[in-house]
Amino acid sequence: MHRFANPARFMRLSQVVLPWLAVVTVALLAIGLVLALVVAPPDYQQGESVRIMFVHVPAAWMAMCAYTSLAAASAAALVWRHPLAEIAAEETAPLGAVFTGLCLVSGALWGQPMWGTWWAWDARMTSVLVLFFLYLGYMALLNAFDDPTRGRRAAAILALVGFVNVPIIKFSVDWWNTLHQPASVLRLGGPTIDPSILAPLLVMGLAFTLLFATLLIVRMRAALIERKIRALEATDGRMFG
DSSP, rough: GGGGGGGHHHHHHHHHHHHHEEEEEEHHHHHHHIIIIIIIIOOOOTTTTGGGHHHHHHHHHHHHHHHHHHHHHHHHHHHHHHHHHHHHHHHHHHHHHHHHHHHHHHHHHHHHHSSSOOOOOHHHHHHHHHHHHHHHHHHHTSSSSSHHHHHHHHHHHHHHHHTTTHHHHHHHHHSOSSSOOOOOOSTTTOOOOOOHHHHHHHHHHHHHHHHHHHHHHHHHHHHHHHHHHHHHHHHHHHHHH
16 A cells, blocks of 8 residues: 555556546436435425435535544554655545534534424534534644644644544444434444435435545645645755745
8 A cells, every 4th residue: 555655656546546536426426416305205204304314414424434534644644754644634634624514514404493403512413513623623733833744743643632533423322312313324233224215325425435535636636736836946946046
């Protein structure tokens, strides 16, 4: 895996993969939206409000997956000081923050008709809000020091410390009495959701995963190009300065 982490090799490989990944992502998003908004029946309890879950649940999955990726990339950057790991972590944070924000907003939209409130300070909602602030804190620390290296190190340490919040989000419904229902998809006994709801939910989950991967590759490529331009400008400045 280390040899694939070479920036030049990443640029060549991503140039080939990115167009295909984008096409598959768009196709899955289109299929998932049709299944979620047209094919899936209303829930017998939630009615049409269940359709919010086809965005809310995948966004929640990606909020946690993105932070897991952020923590892994931060660990690799701290241990091996690899520039591609640094870039992966830095470009993951804004995407994770967007998915987490989408999770919080869609959850509030669902909670109002279902629970009669936009927000409740239960364990899962609060821990997801903490996750959102962790993303913001990571991005703030990156630019909090005059020395970029110190900023990256401080942000990486925060990402690793904050990772403890991910299992708290996952198991909060089991550890505490919350408004959220227990796990109904990823559970030992198998999913408890009706197939007519489960199928579009899984398609949307896969579509969100590929969307995250596509956007991350685009952002990493842009960041690498920006670094190369800065290096060339610095070289020209030394030559003619």
